[in-house]
Amino acid sequence: MKKYTFRYSFFGISFGLCFPIFAILIDILLFKNLDLSWQNVARVHLSNPLHFIIDTAPFFLGLAFGIAGSFLDKLSQVNQSLEKVVSERTKELKYINLELLQSEEDLRESRQKLQAIIDSTSDANIFVDNEYRIVSFNKTADKYAKIFYQKNLEIGSDFSNYIMPANLADFKIIFEKARHGEIMVQEAPIHFPNGTVLWLSLEFHPVKNEKKEIMGVSVNLADVSQRKNAELNLAAQNKELRQIAWMQSHEMRRLVANVIGLISLLEKELLSPENQEIIFFLDKEIRALDAVIHKIVKSVNETEV
Numbered sequence: 531m532k533k534y535t536f537r538y539s540f541f542g543i544s545f546g547l548c549f550p551i552f553a554i555l556i557d558i559l560l561f562k563n564l565d566l567s568w569q570n571v572a573r574v575h576l577s578n579p580l581h582f583i584i585d586t587a588p589f590f591l592g593l594a595f596g597i598a599g600s601f602l603d604k605l606s607q608v609n610q611s612l613e614k615v616v617s618e619r620t621k622e623l624k625y626i627n628l629e630l631l632q633s634e635e636d637l638r639e640s641r642q643k644l645q646a647i648i649d650s651t652s653d654a655n656i657f658v659d660n661e662y663r664i665v666s667f668n669k670t671a672d673k674y675a676k677i678f679y680q681k682n683l684e685i686g687s688d689f690s691n692y693i694m695p696a697n698l699a700d701f702k703i704i705f706e707k708a709r710h711g712e713i714m715v716q717e718a719p720i721h722f723p724n725g726t727v728l729w730l731s732l733e734f735h736p737v738k739n740e741k742k743e744i745m746g747v748s749v750n751l752a753d754v755s756q757r758k759n760a761e762l763n764l765a766a767q768n769k770e771l772r773q774i775a776w777m778q779s780h781e782m783r784r785l786v787a788n789v790i791g792l793i794s795l796l797e798k799e800l801l802s803p804e805n806q807e808i809i810f811f812l813d814k815e816i817r818a819l820d821a822v823i824h825k826i827v828k829s830v831n832e833t834e835v
Contacts (some may be wrong), residue, residue, distance in 0.1 A: 534599035534606070543818070546588030551635035551788060552812060553584045558794075558804055584792070587785075594782040598826060600601070601771065608771075612764060619757055626653065630735065630750065653706025657737065658689045659746035660709055689749075692723060704821075708734035708747045717754060729758035786820045 555566075557574045575581045575654040629651055654671035658664055667683045674684045679692060693701050697720065701731040705713045721727050733750040793813050801809065 531828055532559050534602040536599070537761060538599030538602075539592050539596035542593035543588045545595075546591035548812070549587040550564065550581065550585045551683065551810065553581060556801075556805060556808075557581070560801060566834075570809060587789070590785050594785060598782070604771065615757065615778070626750075626752065630733070634735065634737070634748070654751040656683070656689065656749045656751075657746060658705070658749055660744070662689050662705075663687070664689050665746060671751070678726060680723075694723070696721070704734055705734075705747055708736050711744065718757070719758075728753055729755040745828075782823050783820065786816055786823065789816050790820075 554571055554574060556567055557572050557578060562570070562574060566575070572600060619660045646830050652670060653670065653676050654668065656664060656667040656671045664683060664685055664687050667687070674682045675681060675692060683692070689699060690701075697718075704716065708714045710736075713736070714732075716732045717729060718732065719727055720730050731752040731754045733752075735748045735750070736744045737748050741743050768807075790813070793816070796809060
């Protein structure tokens with residue numbers, strides 16, 4: 531739907547028509563003292579080529595305002611798309627959160643029941659004790675290890691062997707915080723040995739026994755590459771749209787400045803009081819248009835897509 535494009539274009543064309551109409555009326559009736567007729571309209575155009583430039587005002591103002599309206603339409607569409615992405619991701623996060631809470635409750639009942647639950651999720655889940663030894667893992671985690679590390683997860687093996695050296699120091703810091711009772715959540719790009727780069731959502735949950743003692747940490751990994759790439763693309767689009775807005779605002783201001791300059795060229799002292807009043811309001815309105823352009827640009831710059 532292009533409601534802003536059509537609305538702004540119509541306004542620009544309508545406003546632009548004022549310039550050639552007033553210019554022709556002033557030249558014929560005031561300066562040339564002629565009758566108002568098509569022949570005299572053509573005559574003043576031939577005698578003063580400036581009228582041909584003024585005649586283009588509806589086209590350029592309509593185009594400029596249409597471009598501004600198009601930008602607002604695009605911005606509206608991007609906002610709707612972003613709201614949809616956020617809504618879908620919120621539902622996914624609610625589902626993951628409920629699943630994690632259920633997993634922690636089942637862990638207190640039995641390890642077998644926990645294994646059945648975590649195997650049902652598409653996220654990778656690994657339970658690591660306080661000495662970095664793997665206690666349990668689900669099928670997704672084992673599948674990731676085979677794909678990205680070309681080796682299987684093994685109960686009792688050192689989980690540090692499955693962490694990239696560049697990420698090991700940060701992993702241990704986060705792990706230690708979780709081991710002392712904090713729930714840690716982080717999103718980061720992970721570079722795997724096979725060259726694959728994935729954006730992963732990493733969640734570290736302290737796991738307690740019936741005595742409320744921390745037995746280790748449940749590490750949950752979810753692939754959020756699609757969402758992160760979408761966010762990065764939106765950021766790039768936002769930057770590009772701002773650049774477009776900057777360029778268009780300067781073009782619009784150039785046209786407005788031209789009109790202001792043309793008005794300033796009029797010898798107002800030769801005009802009648804009525805026509806001087808018309809020129810005064812015409813100058814006032816074009817300067818108001820310049821202020822509107824400033825306001826639009828400011829609004830665009832303050833908008834985050």
